[in-house]
Amino acid sequence: MNITRDITNIEPHVFFSFLGLDIADSTIFIFGILIFMIITGFLIRKYFSVLPSKLQVAIEVAFEASHDLIGNIINDEEKTKKAFPVIGAIMLYILIANVVGLLPGVEQLSFGGHGILRTPTSDFNTTFGLALGAVVIINLIAIKEKGIISYLGQFFPFHLIWKGFKKGIGAGCIAVIEFFIGLLDIIGEVVKVVSLSLRLFGNMYAGQILMVIMFGFIAFVVPALWLAMSLFVGVLQAIVFAALVASYYMLATTTTEVSEETQH
Amino acid sequence: MDAEAAALIGKGLATVSMFGSGIGEGYLIGKALEAMGRNPDMSGTIFTRMIIGVALAESTAIYALVAFFLI
Numbered sequence: 104m105n106i107t108r109d110i111t112n113i114e115p116h117v118f119f120s121f122l123g124l125d126i127a128d129s130t131i132f133i134f135g136i137l138i139f140m141i142i143t144g145f146l147i148r149k150y151f152s153v154l155p156s157k158l159q160v161a162i163e164v165a166f167e168a169s170h171d172l173i174g175n176i177i178n179d180e181e182k183t184k185k186a187f188p189v190i191g192a193i194m195l196y197i198l199i200a201n202v203v204g205l206l207p208g209v210e211q212l213s214f215g216g217h218g219i220l221r222t223p224t225s226d227f228n229t230t231f232g233l234a235l236g237a238v239v240i241i242n243l244i245a246i247k248e249k250g251i252i253s254y255l256g257q258f259f260p261f262h263l264i265w266k267g268f269k270k271g272i273g274a275g276c277i278a279v280i281e282f283f284i285g286l287l288d289i290i291g292e293v294v295k296v297v298s299l300s301l302r303l304f305g306n307m308y309a310g311q312i313l314m315v316i317m318f319g320f321i322a323f324v325v326p327a328l329w330l331a332m333s334l335f336v337g338v339l340q341a342i343v344f345a346a347l348v349a350s351y352y353m354l355a356t357t358t359t360e361v362s363e364e365t366q367h
Numbered sequence: 368m369d370a371e372a373a374a375l376i377g378k379g380l381a382t383v384s385m386f387g388s389g390i391g392e393g394y395l396i397g398k399a400l401e402a403m404g405r406n407p408d409m410s411g412t413i414f415t416r417m418i419i420g421v422a423l424a425e426s427t428a429i430y431a432l433v434a435f436f437l438i
Contacts, residue, residue: 113436113437172415298426301426301429301430301433302426302429302430304433305426305429305430305432305433306429308433308436309429309432309433309436312436339418339419339422340422342419342422343419343422343423346419347423
């Protein structure tokens with residue numbers, strides 16, 4: 104076995120360019136999972152009935168479990184109803200994407216020396232897109248709920264300095280420190296995107312690399328154990344991503360009331 | 368020292384930061400087990416939250432692993 108040839112690169116291998124867009128090895132799965140989810144959505148609308156079959160009961164159990172998980176984090180019925188479609192869709196997409204690369208034989212189909220299928224979340228472009236999209240949506244929801252002046256007032260809290268100096272010089276100096284903490288929140292948003300995307304990418308990509316290396320050590324029973332571990336990690340990372348997005352959503356839509364209470 | 372030797376030393380140094388995540392996770396699991404001992408009814412909830420917490424505490428070790436593969 105030749106390790107340097109079998110290890111997938113961090114960069115996706117581009118096969119050809121089509122109308123200015125690059126078709127790479129992870130493209131088929133990225134769009135395939137999307138189309139699969141849309142078609143399944145339509146089939147569910149059409150075929151689910153009040154008297155459920157066993158498949159419908161199984162899907163409903165999974166739906167209830169994930170709804171309760173996200174609902175416990177957000178802690179508010181209406182907000183969960185608004186946010187759960189987006190967060191649940193992200194969780195389902197990442198769940199399918201993490202697991203589909205583990206099906207036997209999938210990574211072996213190749214065309215001209217390079218595999219044509221690859222786990223979509225082991226490509227940093229996918230995870231970065233998901234993380235950036237989630238954080239941008241959360242900020243847009245925060246702008247819509249609070250209004251743009253109050254939203255900008257979180258990052259540039261001039262009103263805190265005004266109120267602080269009204270109370271006295273000591274409180275005013277503390278308010279200046281709080282102003283700089285508010286400025287650091289901008290970096291906090293960037294860090295949210297980077298940490299979400301890197302966590303998912305690192306888990307999936309490193310899992311693939313370690314699988315190749317493990318085949319180099321012992322090719323008989325141990326890779327099966329690592330495959331089970333990869334399956335577990337794939338499901339867990341989907342749950343963690345969704346739980347984090349839900350908690351960022353909760354923080355973005357509740358902070359105003361908490362800080363107003365602590366001001367008085 | 369050529370660039371290749373320095374890169375390999377850098378790779379080795381990047382993996383040193385992973386031992387902090389081991390300590391953090393051990394502490395977290397210990398606290399979760401203690402809470403489960405005090406309140407056995409909530410064992411299921413505590414275990415689920417602990418798994419999510421472990422995945423979050425693992426993330427700095429994963430950043431170090433990504434840096435290892437990038438160098």
